[in-house]
Amino acid sequence: MLLTERERLRDELEKLVDSHGRQRSSLLFILQEVQRRHYYISEYSMQVIADLLDIHPVEVYSVVSFYSFLDETKQGQFVIRLCRTITCEMAGKDEIARQLENDLGIKFGETTPDGKFSLKWANCLGMCDQGPAMLVNEKVYTQVTPEMIHGILEDCRSKFGVHATALEMERQI
């Protein structure tokens, strides 16, 4: 990372931490926001946040590593989480999983080389009456069929490129 980039990131984090207050109970808010903006929480970010909150970086790392919606490695712009819990399994999540892997060309736990999509398993999404269910970032899709996958991915893809800035703004809200 360039020194200037580091400085910029530090400034950003400092503003963010101050907006939530420099106390331990702000930590999860801060980390969730960093994750949303940067698609992960880098080691450097963890160190800066720890410094600002006056705790050890290991404390921050321990929190990041605990929660499944916080990541230490960079995730795609669109994180797809397919529910693998019992009712979605019975409703045919395996077929959905296969189709996602085929259409994205990656396995679960991986990110596409262009950094657009990550594929993950999720535990019960609370959509059990209408499985199989999956999350794409915050958006929920239910009663997913293998055939629907292509359309869902195209929906995401239509937001890249020239539309990317609009999406970025949407994500900032």
Add this chain to the structure above:
Amino acid sequence: MIAPTTKNKLTFSTIEPGSGLEAALTCGNAESLKIINTSGLRGRGGAGFPTSLKWELAAKQPDEEKFVVCNADEGEPGTFKDRVILADFADMVFEGMTIAAMVIGAQRGIVYLRAEYTYLRRHLEDVLDQRRKQGLLGKNVGGKKGFDFDIQINMGSGAYVCGEETALIESLEGQRGEPRNRPPFPIDTGYLDHPTIVNNVETFAWAVCIMAKGAKWFKKFGTEKSTGHKLFSVSGDCRRPGVYEYPLGITIAELLDKVGGQDAKAVQVGGAAGQCIPRSQFNRAIAYEDVPTGGSIIVFGPHRDMLKIAANFLEFFIDESCGQCTPCREGAPKLLEGVEMLQRGQCSMAYLKELCSLGETMQLASKCGLGQTAPNTFLSIVEHFRDEILGRTPEKSK
């Protein structure tokens, strides 16, 4: 992108908004607490702790600062009633929190919303804003002098164990969501060491109904130890999955009849942490004194492979265990290994018995509810479906 959830008629839709809080403001703290106490309302999250007792203990604490926390970290597999309540009756949940705040003397309320339900957040914030404008949150709530109360929403970050109240509080404090040793209990040492009550989404909504319609009305339904109606999230192999409201004490067979799951071979009551009830016991009642549940009812049809179900639940617990205590962290993978041996048809009776005693050890020695309940489904499947799981040939267990 979400299909509408099938529902029967819910009591929540018949309650006039604001009538519960109005009744509570009129009759005062002590009387309100008495009404909740008489109603016999118990925690709708599944554990069934008497709601009035929790509130009373917190009310007695001399602390100036107290908290009302709504547990909207609905992560139990097969549960989705809180999602429906938050989407359709958010006002009632906030109203219930306000009544609780009045009773215990809290100034701040927190809704801990699971990350998977982020899409509900905008709606909840809108409802909160509306309530602030109506004077139902903020300073002098409902016109009562000195009653200041407001509610904020905190997001979870994807951890099932945070549904356990002390883990939830840890998470609110910006820590790993690891359950605490108890005592001390949250009612005196909760969020930031202040007295805190943590109640389920549904519990708050029922508190409003009770204040509006009276304890007697509530007690008319249910059993002696499990009063009132309860919302059930029904999923799996039945014709009409959805959210259903029925009195506690309803038998599993009756419920299956209503949702079109009569041919079920087994029913999982209480989610991954609950029990797997075989057909021979479908006359058992869903109530705190018999088969308790936070609402999760998963129906397994005749063609389901019970070992696959056991494996799915164990994988869930292995993934969600916080790893803090040994029985849970090490026990669940051992049980899963055993299930895989059974699937391959390579498990001796002696080893199966070993596994069962390991399961019992986990129930006894784990620190929190997650580890204590993780072996439940395994144990009930081993107990009730021996013929199906023993002596398999590998091709049979695909």
